[in-house]
Amino acid sequence: MTDSIGVAVIDGHTLTRYGLVSLVSSAADIRIVGECGCAAEAAAVVAAAAPDVVVLDVALPDGDGLRVAREFRDRYPDLGIVLLTSATEDDVLFRALETGVSAFVCKTAPNAEVLAAIRHAAVAAASFTATGLALALGRRATVATGLVLSPREREVLSLLVDGLSVPTIAKSMYVSHSTAKTYVARLYEKLGACNRAQAIMGALRLGLIEQSLSVPA
Structure with a gap:
C-alpha cells in the first residue's frame, strides 16, 4: 500500500x-x-x-x-x-x-x-490537463483574433495591469481625466468588463496578457 x-x-x-x-x-x-x-x-x-x-x-x-x-x-x-x-x-x-x-x-x-x-x-x-482544453484554446484564439485594441487601449490595459488609477493614467498618458476615463470605459466595453479585475482577467484569458499576474483589487 x-x-x-x-x-x-x-x-x-x-x-x-x-x-x-x-x-x-x-x-x-x-x-x-x-x-x-x-x-x-x-x-x-x-x-x-x-x-x-x-x-x-x-x-x-x-x-x-x-x-x-x-x-x-x-x-x-x-x-x-x-x-x-x-x-x-x-x-x-x-x-x-x-x-x-x-x-x-x-x-x-x-x-x-x-x-x-x-x-x-x-x-x-x-x-x-483537461478534456476539451485544445478546443477551448481554439475558441479563445478566435475571439482574441476578432478583438482589436487600439494602441491607446493597449497602453491603458498595461497601465491598469500596473495598478494605476484613472487620474494617474491621465497623467501618464498626458491626457485629461475625462479622456482617460473614456479610454478605460472603451477598454472595459471591449473586454465585457465592469471593473479593473474583470478587465485584466478577461485580457489574460484572451491571450492579450502573456504572463501570470497578481490582479490588483
Whole structure:
C-alpha cells in the first residue's frame, strides 16, 4: 500500500462524495485517506491526511473551490489537485488553469477519465490537463483574433495591469481625466468588463496578457 496514491475528497454533495470514494476505492493503486464536505474543513483534512492528491469540487456549500485550490497550491506545491465541476464553460476551465490545478474534470466524465486525472495529478502536479482544453484554446484564439485594441487601449490595459488609477493614467498618458476615463470605459466595453479585475482577467484569458499576474483589487 505504500506505493498507492493517497486521495482526499472534498465535495459538498454527499452522494457525489460517496460515489467518488467508492470509485477510488475500487482502484488497486488508489486509496482514500480523508474526506469532507465543505471549505471550512478542507485545510484541516489535508493537513491531517497528507494526501498525494485532493479531489475538489468547484462549488462548495460554504466557499469557492477555486479559492481553496489556490490556497492548497500556494501551501503544497507538490500536491496533485483535481478540480471537479458541473460547469463546462470555457471561463471556468481557464480559471482552473490560472489557479494552478493539475486536472479539470467534468462530473459527467466517465469513471476512467476521473481515475486517469487522479493518476496524472499524482505524478505531474504542476502539469495541467483537461478534456476539451485544445478546443477551448481554439475558441479563445478566435475571439482574441476578432478583438482589436487600439494602441491607446493597449497602453491603458498595461497601465491598469500596473495598478494605476484613472487620474494617474491621465497623467501618464498626458491626457485629461475625462479622456482617460473614456479610454478605460472603451477598454472595459471591449473586454465585457465592469471593473479593473474583470478587465485584466478577461485580457489574460484572451491571450492579450502573456504572463501570470497578481490582479490588483
